[in-house]
Amino acid sequence: MAWFRNLIQVSAIRALIKPRNTHPPLSLYTSLTHFSTDPTTHQTPPTNPIQYSGLPPTKSNEKPRVVVLGSGWAGCRLMKGIDTEIYDVVCVSPRNHMVFTPLLASTCVGTLEFRSVAEPIGRIQPAISRAPGSYFFLAHSTGLDTDNHVVDCRTVTDEANTLDPWNFKISYDKLIIALGAQALTFGIRGVTENAIFLREVSHAQEIRRKLLLNLMLSDVPGISEEEKRRLLHCVVVGGGPTGVEFSGELSDFIIRDVHQRYAHVKDYIHVTLIEANEILSSFDDRLRRYATKQLTKSGVHLVRGIVKDVQPQKIILNDGTEVPYGLLVWSTGVGPSPFVKSLELPKSPEGRIGVDEWLRVPSAQDVFSIGDCSGFLESTGRPTLPALAQVAEREGKYLANLLNKIGKAGGGRANTAKDMELGDPFVYKHLGSMATIGRYKALVDLRQSKEGKGLSMAGFVSWFIWRSAYLTRVISWRNRFYVAINWATTFVFGRDISRI
Amino acid sequence: MAWFRNLIQVSAIRALIKPRNTHPPLSLYTSLTHFSTDPTTHQTPPTNPIQYSGLPPTKSNEKPRVVVLGSGWAGCRLMKGIDTEIYDVVCVSPRNHMVFTPLLASTCVGTLEFRSVAEPIGRIQPAISRAPGSYFFLAHSTGLDTDNHVVDCRTVTDEANTLDPWNFKISYDKLIIALGAQALTFGIRGVTENAIFLREVSHAQEIRRKLLLNLMLSDVPGISEEEKRRLLHCVVVGGGPTGVEFSGELSDFIIRDVHQRYAHVKDYIHVTLIEANEILSSFDDRLRRYATKQLTKSGVHLVRGIVKDVQPQKIILNDGTEVPYGLLVWSTGVGPSPFVKSLELPKSPEGRIGVDEWLRVPSAQDVFSIGDCSGFLESTGRPTLPALAQVAEREGKYLANLLNKIGKAGGGRANTAKDMELGDPFVYKHLGSMATIGRYKALVDLRQSKEGKGLSMAGFVSWFIWRSAYLTRVISWRNRFYVAINWATTFVFGRDISRI
Known part of the structure; x- marks a missing residue:
């Protein structure tokens, strides 16, 4: 009891713990500063108080x-x-x-x-x-x-x-x-509900959890061959750098890790990349052909098509083709967000803030x-x-x-x-563009514009440049250190597959 | 278009992408193996098919x-x-x-x-x-x-x-x-809804997200002093090793990181540890006193009390005291889960499987x-x-x-x-018990039982033993490496505060 007697005197605790019935009602919206320009300040409805405080x-x-x-x-x-x-x-x-x-x-x-x-x-x-x-x-x-x-x-x-x-x-x-x-969906029905974008850490976490869930579920008795194939079909829509890099990472993961750690279902997993035009359209022609060849070699199916409708288990393309999927990642470029659109400011031709x-x-x-x-x-x-x-x-x-x-x-x-x-x-x-395409390969395009002249290269050396360039651009030393450590451990131990 | 023509021939893609209208209905519950012992197999209601497959x-x-x-x-x-x-x-x-x-x-x-x-x-x-x-x-x-x-x-x-x-x-x-x-709640109302346990990685993630959210929210204009104090009041119920270690970590985090990275609100954050009996009851008396002193020194308020009711913003103790909180971690021991209870097997006196x-x-x-x-x-x-x-x-x-x-x-x-x-x-x-109490201090109790004789010690050397012992017991080399790296970076750069 000694410790308790000593502590009961700590004054700070008094401020926190109050005897019953003397506790005043919590006034959540107490304002620090009222704006005299705000007419709503004194007209707060009691159920949904909108009082403004601020700086x-x-x-x-x-x-x-x-x-x-x-x-x-x-x-x-x-x-x-x-x-x-x-x-x-x-x-x-x-x-x-x-x-x-x-x-x-x-x-x-x-x-x-x-x-x-x-x-x-x-x-x-x-x-x-x-x-x-x-x-x-x-x-x-x-x-x-x-x-x-x-x-x-x-x-x-x-x-x-x-x-x-x-x-x-x-x-x-x-x-x-x-x-x-924000990510563009071109008004296609079902994209927001069923596809995952790749713009925030939470998106990446969702993709990872879903991928690992599907890998595990497809191994459980009671699942049909067809359903197993669907669950393990990863579809990426959009052939820009993000879509291509994700497809490359995914095929690396399949070749190196799924084959070893999910041996029972390894033959069922596939990656399809759907693009309406050409993949990596901003890159040099030669690099684009190289990327196409390398991705195909790693097992990524490249499909030219336009998505018409996205349903919970399948995509419908413009020509009527149905593509069943277990994981759908959407990366078809970005456009202005509703808040930006709503601002009464001059706009650029694309609807951005001018x-x-x-x-x-x-x-x-x-x-x-x-x-x-x-x-x-x-x-x-x-x-x-x-x-x-x-x-x-x-x-x-x-x-x-x-x-x-x-x-x-x-x-x-x-x-x-x-x-x-x-x-x-x-x-x-423009300092140039880079994209990794998996299997220790990347593209580096140092031309200043699509039509310009300049160095463009592909392969292992590019991949090495890709890694080094990004490593030096990571903002803090802490994260630079962690990225290097992550790469090293992935190389030695393989990728982490715990689903937390 | 070359890449597309080449690819259209890939046979695997045919298995995945089917022309419209030839797609057979997905039969999710196709069985691999039917158990003849299961009478429900052929009585499946169509809306909720319960067919059994398995090994x-x-x-x-x-x-x-x-x-x-x-x-x-x-x-x-x-x-x-x-x-x-x-x-x-x-x-x-x-x-x-x-x-x-x-x-x-x-x-x-x-x-x-x-x-x-x-x-x-x-x-x-x-x-x-x-x-x-x-x-x-x-x-x-x-x-x-x-x-x-x-x-x-x-x-x-x-x-x-x-x-x-x-x-x-x-x-x-x-x-x-x-x-x-599973965590014991002793039938106290509101525990499951409002408290976070500390048994799974997802619990730790929830605690971290909530702690960082509260730290940020308490800095936003429009919040009253009292509400700020409530949001930043972290209450831990249960003075066993988990509760004590969490309190210690939390006070370390406050002393080292909150003071630096949340300087605006640092004076509002407090930790209270509520325990009905004595903290660390399985440890040697001397160690217990040491822990009590150290925790108090680090700013953890130790309160002896019994929780009667848990509400969304406050706890009510048995004596009527109200304790407002922003984060509530519950760690009062474990008991059998409902599934274990439901098993028709002999039981031990505590209700565990005998x-x-x-x-x-x-x-x-x-x-x-x-x-x-x-x-x-x-x-x-x-x-x-x-x-x-x-x-x-x-x-x-x-x-x-x-x-x-x-x-x-x-x-x-x-x-x-x-x-x-x-x-x-x-x-x-029994090989002994260990618990860290923050500030590079830990307890090591090597006695074989509560009444037994043997070495017990506390302080920095114990903390070093604590870290080394756990480091060697981490199962894989990968994680052993990561734990060591995490400790080193925390020491050099401080703790990570990104809320992802």
Whole structure:
């Protein structure tokens, strides 16, 4: 009892544990700051209280506030480059990490661990977790008032059954919209319900769990030959780099690991890649032919076809062909998300947020947009850049420098940089494309454009370049270390097949 | 188009892709083998077909079949030791891996990765994935017919929306029931709904996700001081080794990582450990006092109390005290699962499956039981052994040797070992207990019983012993390597805080 007597005096515990009946009702929506501009503040219905709290406009004794919506390549590269001596940084995103997307396909089959490709934002920009005026908010952006320099947000609480989501507002001095894009389904019925995309760590986890589940289920007595074949038919729709890399990883997994660890069902598993046009259309012809040959050799069935309908157990193609599947991965490019579409901002010809050469949204003071959600306005005469990590990263880096420059020149605060000379506009220089195709082979295309001239190569050396290039681009030393360790252990011990 | 023309000839693809309208209806429940003993086979209602397929009794040209129910310490150690020259091994379990439970608490806060503590069964006993007559089935055991030597099973398909679970039967020559136990809730209302146990990798994942969610939510504007304090109040109920180790890990995480990476909310997070009696009751008095002092020093509030009711946001103790919480981990010991209770087999005084000195279930020919689900029959005059990994592992090892011996003597087949001389009965020798309490401190109690004499020590050296001992006991070299790497990176870079 000694320990208990000693402890009962700890004062902190008193604050936590209250005697019955003196416990005041929890007021979940107590506001820190009410916005006088918000008319709903005092009209809260009791059942669904919508009171707004948030971060008010910065005062003159505070640093100007850069608000970043999104935590992808563009937003994270920007946050990394922001000078936190000049600005406070606030990030609003439904996920607290950046995904190293080029390596995501490798995590689906256990070549890499999930955590090796996820980088917490607090590591990318440490001020977010330490500086008094910098924050990360786990929330969706729900609205934007460019006149008043305010963003509406709603917390992500989906898994906490003890807490309802609530709304809050953030005033910004500079706003960077870097919300990325979402997978395109072309309005094909059943895609969202039945297919898995490959854009987030949770997607890769879902693919892995389903693949391993199907491998195990197909071995259980009572399953027909046909059903076994269906369960183990992995169909990938979309022949871009993601679809091709995933198909390659999958065939590697089958050749090396399934044959050894699921020997009973190894002859039933197949991979089919369906593409409406040509696979890897952005790559050199020679590389494309090489990839086609190599994928076929590894057992990937390449099918040219257009998907018409997706049902729970089969796809229907345009020509009426039925393709039964057990796992369906959808990777046919990306387009603007509903929130981006809903924003009343100028748009690029593709429906992205329209920006000028300095990545500004011209009609809205202090608003910028980078990454897959943005595109050049038609008036700039520039083509919209492809939705690539490379583009997003370069834009983030450029904009961080631009904002630092603006801040140093005293234009950090809202509405103070209107007529400032911004210097060189953003110019994108393509460094080349890479894709791995399995079996220690990859493609490296160093031409600056589809029509341009330059080095392009394929094979083991390319694969080695592919691995080295990505390894050096992984953001933190911790993850660089883990990716290298993962690759080494996969090489020595094979892939991990535990389904957790 | 060249690649497409080449590929269209691949014959395998024909088997997968069928032209419309020639596709026969999928007959999911086609049986491989019908059991003549099963009267329901031909009375299947069309809406919910219950046809049974499965593995029939072994024939004389096949190896005798050992069926293992469960994939915990006991079952896995047994499978590892079984001589696959003599037996085929079939494992039935809802998870395809073993969990290295002593290190599970460390995964909740990112000290270790989840995969480092999960060992796929195919690695523990490779024959399971390769030998023609050995299998792993992802399924629950649902019934047992000891007269006919048959186990009923039902597949686990919870996450596959394209497939309904189905039933099948497995005939055994030897059956080993190693189903473990389930967390005790003592009938307290709300525990199952609101608390998280700490027994599976999925539990640790849930704890981690919730902890990180609460840390992030508590930083979002609009949350009251009181609510913030509640969200960040981590309550652990149960002061056994699991509860203490988890509290220790949590306080380490708070001291080292939360203070650095969640600086805004660091003063709101607290850990309370509630125990009805004394913490670590199986340990030496001196060690217990040491643990109490160390935990208190690390900021863990030790509270003696009995939980009466668990509500979504607060616990009510017996004396009426209300304890608001954001995360509730429940670890108050284990008891028999409903399936074990339902089995019509002799039971030990604690309600576990009763076994004799050779771990046999006396009334059922060829049935054995090991691990937390089994206990000595009263008639043996032996006390029931504690529900420890150590006990389960020793039983698995003993039984593997016993079965190998029986098999070598020609008694492997069902009903052939009735009067066989079994040799030495199982004797458990306690090797000592260990528990880490955070801050590089651990307890090591090498006494053979609570009353016995022997070495007991606490502190850094113990912590070092704790780590080394577990590291050497991790089953595969792969995971041994990963645990060491995880520890090293946590030491250098801090814990991982990405919420994926």
